[in-house]
Amino acid sequence: MKLDNSKTMNRRQFLIKSGWLAVGVTATASCSPIYSSLPALPSTDGPEWADAITWIQIMPNGKARFYCPRMEMGQGAPLGLSQVVAEELNLDQSDVECLLPDTQQIPRFRMTVGSQSILDFFDPVSRAAANLRENLRAMAAERTHYKPAQIKDAPGGFVLPDGQRKDYTTLVTDKPLLLTETRSIEDGLKIYSKNKNRNRRAIGNPWKHHELEAIVTGQPLYARDKSLPNMLYGQVLRPAVYGSKLINADVRDAKKMPGVTAVVVDKGANFIGVVTEHPSQLNAALDRLKLKWREPKARGQAELNDRLNVMRVRREDKFEHSLVSQGQMRQKPRPTHLSAAGYFETSFAAHAAMEPRAAVVSVKPKSTEVWCGSQDPFFVQRLVAKAIGYASDTVIVYPQRIGGGFGGRVPCQASVEAAILSKAVARPVRVAWDRETEFAHNYFQPRYSHYISASATREGVIDSWQHDFVSSPIITGLVPDNIAWIVDKVVADEGTARGSLLPYQVKNQSVRYSDIRTPIPIGAWRGLGSAPNTFAIESMIDDLAKAAQMDPLVFRLKNLPTTEKRLVKVFNRVAAMAKWGRELPEGVGLGIAGAIYKGESYAAVVAEVSIDATDKNLRVNKVWCAQDCGLIINPDQVENQIAGNIIWGCSLALKEQITFAAGQVEQSNFDDYEILRHNEAPEMEIGLIVSDEKPTGVGETALAPVAPAITNAIFAATGKRVRQLPINLESVFEVSETKG
Amino acid sequence: MKIVINNKQYPVPKDLEQISLLDFIRDTVQLKGTKFGCGEGLCGACTVHLDGEAVRACQQSVGDVVGHRVLTIEGLADTRPEAKYHPVQEAWIEESVPQCGYCQPGQIMAASALLNHTPNPSDEEIRDEMSGNLCRCGTYPRIQRAIRRASKDRYYETR
Numbered sequence: 001m002k003l004d005n006s007k008t009m010n011r012r013q014f015l016i017k018s019g020w021l022a023v024g025v026t027a028t029a030s031c032s033p034i035y036s037s038l039p040a041l042p043s044t045d046g047p048e049w050a051d052a053i054t055w056i057q058i059m060p061n062g063k064a065r066f067y068c069p070r071m072e073m074g075q076g077a078p079l080g081l082s083q084v085v086a087e088e089l090n091l092d093q094s095d096v097e098c099l100l101p102d103t104q105q106i107p108r109f110r111m112t113v114g115s116q117s118i119l120d121f122f123d124p125v126s127r128a129a130a131n132l133r134e135n136l137r138a139m140a141a142e143r144t145h146y147k148p149a150q151i152k153d154a155p156g157g158f159v160l161p162d163g164q165r166k167d168y169t170t171l172v173t174d175k176p177l178l179l180t181e182t183r184s185i186e187d188g189l190k191i192y193s194k195n196k197n198r199n200r201r202a203i204g205n206p207w208k209h210h211e212l213e214a215i216v217t218g219q220p221l222y223a224r225d226k227s228l229p230n231m232l233y234g235q236v237l238r239p240a241v242y243g244s245k246l247i248n249a250d251v252r253d254a255k256k257m258p259g260v261t262a263v264v265v266d267k268g269a270n271f272i273g274v275v276t277e278h279p280s281q282l283n284a285a286l287d288r289l290k291l292k293w294r295e296p297k298a299r300g301q302a303e304l305n306d307r308l309n310v311m312r313v314r315r316e317d318k319f320e321h322s323l324v325s326q327g328q329m330r331q332k333p334r335p336t337h338l339s340a341a342g343y344f345e346t347s348f349a350a351h352a353a354m355e356p357r358a359a360v361v362s363v364k365p366k367s368t369e370v371w372c373g374s375q376d377p378f379f380v381q382r383l384v385a386k387a388i389g390y391a392s393d394t395v396i397v398y399p400q401r402i403g404g405g406f407g408g409r410v411p412c413q414a415s416v417e418a419a420i421l422s423k424a425v426a427r428p429v430r431v432a433w434d435r436e437t438e439f440a441h442n443y444f445q446p447r448y449s450h451y452i453s454a455s456a457t458r459e460g461v462i463d464s465w466q467h468d469f470v471s472s473p474i475i476t477g478l479v480p481d482n483i484a485w486i487v488d489k490v491v492a493d494e495g496t497a498r499g500s501l502l503p504y505q506v507k508n509q510s511v512r513y514s515d516i517r518t519p520i521p522i523g524a525w526r527g528l529g530s531a532p533n534t535f536a537i538e539s540m541i542d543d544l545a546k547a548a549q550m551d552p553l554v555f556r557l558k559n560l561p562t563t564e565k566r567l568v569k570v571f572n573r574v575a576a577m578a579k580w581g582r583e584l585p586e587g588v589g590l591g592i593a594g595a596i597y598k599g600e601s602y603a604a605v606v607a608e609v610s611i612d613a614t615d616k617n618l619r620v621n622k623v624w625c626a627q628d629c630g631l632i633i634n635p636d637q638v639e640n641q642i643a644g645n646i647i648w649g650c651s652l653a654l655k656e657q658i659t660f661a662a663g664q665v666e667q668s669n670f671d672d673y674e675i676l677r678h679n680e681a682p683e684m685e686i687g688l689i690v691s692d693e694k695p696t697g698v699g700e701t702a703l704a705p706v707a708p709a710i711t712n713a714i715f716a717a718t719g720k721r722v723r724q725l726p727i728n729l730e731s732v733f734e735v736s737e738t739k740g
Numbered sequence: 741m742k743i744v745i746n747n748k749q750y751p752v753p754k755d756l757e758q759i760s761l762l763d764f765i766r767d768t769v770q771l772k773g774t775k776f777g778c779g780e781g782l783c784g785a786c787t788v789h790l791d792g793e794a795v796r797a798c799q800q801s802v803g804d805v806v807g808h809r810v811l812t813i814e815g816l817a818d819t820r821p822e823a824k825y826h827p828v829q830e831a832w833i834e835e836s837v838p839q840c841g842y843c844q845p846g847q848i849m850a851a852s853a854l855l856n857h858t859p860n861p862s863d864e865e866i867r868d869e870m871s872g873n874l875c876r877c878g879t880y881p882r883i884q885r886a887i888r889r890a891s892k893d894r895y896y897e898t899r
């Protein structure tokens with residue numbers, strides 16, 4: 001099978017038209033059943049110059065106000081972009097006021113997904129700020145009769161040839177200065193942030209986040225913390241079994257419960273919600289609802305596993321998409337060659353961000369206000385407008401700091417629920433999901449099932465590589481049911497395939513996959529396909545190295561093409577950091593893995609694992625990571641992100657698994673869905689490559705190699721190849737016992 | 741019935757005596773720094789001090805804490821009137837611990853309780869004591885650093 005270009009074109013056109021062409025995440029109408037046939041769409045439009053100039057203003061006090069078009073969920077993009085603004089305008093951090101704009105303050109901007117914030121917004125932000133600076137210089141020139149070129153930069157303004165200061169505050173007097181397109185100065189515009197010969201004041205410095213003190217003193221920053229006068233409290237009841245239809249609702253008893261102001265039922269929309277005076281009254285009222293749901297034929301884990309089983313699709317020989325098809329694939333490897341083959345799988349997983357989503361909505365006759373934390377406030381604006389039958393431009397969304405995004409917060413379903421309830425009671429309503437709702441009713445990372453067979457020459461050159469895998473659509477995972485069939489016909493989901501292209505050079509290669517839709521709601525989760533795909537690839541590379549009796553690092557370096565210099569560099573760096581090749585005690589192993597994220601950020605990881613078969617104890621002692629993400633705007637934030645990815649990678653390798661029984665999620669809280677705890681966190685050491693390449697994403701890059709580095713370390717220590725995540729510890733100990 | 745939060749008395753309406761301390765702090769007292777994470781005592785986001793010890797506010801009812809002193813993140817700095825912030829908060833700022841920040845008030849309350857009873861904890865003690873507080877963003881290494889810093893730099897002297 002060959003990659004079909006005409007299909008790709010169609011797919012792109014279709015996606016652009018339908019608004020689903022997002023490099024990262026999209027979402028949701030099927031999450032909530034209340035939308036009619038035309039779905040509200042996520043914000044996918046790229047940053048435009050005409051928009052960029054609206055983001056930055058110089059205030060009469062000489063400071064810059066920056067309406068940051070990126071949401072804050074701990075990744076620090078607004079901080080990094082503030083540093084760009086400061087660099088261009090010669091300002092200190094205290095002179096840049098960074099705000100999360102509401103939907104009226106700046107034009108619609110693309111959702112904050114896919115670790116694209118710095119990559120996509122560095123250019124427009126730096127250009128807009130530089131342009132503003134040059135306009136200010138021109139103003140200074142007009143007022144002093146010097147030429148702009150004679151007026152030099154100074155902190156917070158300029159200095160004239162006679163030594164006199166001309167600060168921004170003297171240039172901007174009564175109202176904030178905002179650029180207009182016609183004033184844009186393009187000729188010879190200097191972008192300071194990109195000038196490596198400049199002694200940069202902001203770029204490359206570990207500025208602290210402007211909300212740091214508010215966080216450590218417990219200030220209200222999140223949607224859950226929002227409170228309005230006269231506010232009521234709402235909760236919506238969702239069926240436990242996906243796809244259930246509400247057929248009867250007896251609400252008489254619930255209505256009589258203390259504090260109940262309304263019970264809102266819309267059978268057609270499958271909606272049932274309760275509003276009370278005090279949040280403590282919600283549960284008692286919900287318990288009194290007598291509801292009848294028509295449940296679809298329930299699906300269990302076995303059935304899902306079979307749907308998403310690569311061996312089944314291989315038997316049927318019906319892969320939907322071919323990513324690579326080159327050279328010759330043989331049925332059997334050449335007898336002179338070494339070979340390895342194996343099956344790998346990863347589990348459904350939940351975002352499990354620490355803040356369960358919440359929203360406060362106030363619907364008034366002509367306008368609506370929404371406070372919520374979403375990666376796409378303009379999408380929320382459209383979803384809310386649609387749900388209550390208002391025009392989008394009458395809905396204002398005030399985005400709040402998000403208590404963990406990771407792809408799980410593109411929609412904020414609670415805002416739609418609160419809007420419907422607020423409209424019904426004509427008062428502001430807060431809907432705050434509990435942890436159980438968060439586990440049961442958000443979308444998931446899909447299960448992956450892989451089969452790889454590969455061969456190498458006796459000299460350790462990979463000769464053939466056949467990688468087949470099956471999972472579910474991710475980027476288009478939540479398109480509404482009524483357009484899913486057509487989307488699936490034309491879309492090869494790029495999120496599902498993320499990270500599946502081999503960085504190594506292999507002449508004979510085939511990579512095929514199917515993205516199969518199941519009733520389980522699927523959407524973006526940190527790194528999308530990159531972690532599952534890298535786990536399979538880097539495990540198989542290790543197996544090939546073993547077959548070739550070569551050191552895993554040497555084998556990798558031998559098979560990387562000369563064009564992948566940056567990946568080679570991070571491999572070498574991390575190996576040096578971890579003292580790769582050193583003697584290790586019995587029961588301790590080192591494993592290595594690397595990956596390129598989205599073709600532009602590079603990470604390599606070494607993990608040291610110790611296994612004690614007698615005590616049945618497996619511990620990731622230490623993780624080293626070297627990363628190259630181009631120009632580093634804030635090394636402290638980058639390190640924080642890498643640490644986060646290392647912890648997340650350990651967590652997915654060792655613990656995380658969502659399972660389904662009878663059409664329901666089996667896990668409901670942190671006792672049955674465990675995430676890595678403090679005492680399980682490894683030591684870590686992070687090395688950043690200094691670079692002047694364009695700055696690229698850091699929020700997901702280091703994640704992909706972590707799990708395979710751990711399982712490769714287990715392989716090194718025990719000879720046991722882990723084929724399934726999360727790791728089944730029992731099976732690891734079994735083998736090490738027999739080996740020991 | 742009255743309870744004491746951050747050295748202030750709050751009357752408890754009869755119908756709210758059975759609700760959780762967490763809901764009372766957040767929805768009645770309107771102090772939003774103490775967070776809801778799981779409601780089941782599993783995550784530590786709601787950690788407050790009860791007479792100087794770390795407890796989970798979601799697992800206490802308001803009635804349970806009558807006669808005890810509750811301290812929340814908002815009151816922590818006031819326990820050190822000589823400084824702007826509590827030494828643990830200062831260490832948190834110096835190490836830039838937070839990412840999304842949501843778990844951090846709970847982490848800080850757990851860490852300051854730890855240092856109350858063990859001013860110079862071993863790495864082991866830090867790990868064990870802090871394991872009840874989840875952080876999805878993965879700030880554990882910095883939490884360790886910040887606790888060591890608070891312990892070493894200042895905690896002893898300011899006690």
Ligand code: FES
Pocket residue numbers: 775776777778779780781782783784785786787796797798799
């Ligand atoms: S909310 Fe109390 S422990 Fe999680």
Ligand code: FES
Pocket residue numbers: 074354403404838839840841842843844874875876877878879
């Ligand atoms: S900082 Fe986000 S959960 Fe801890």
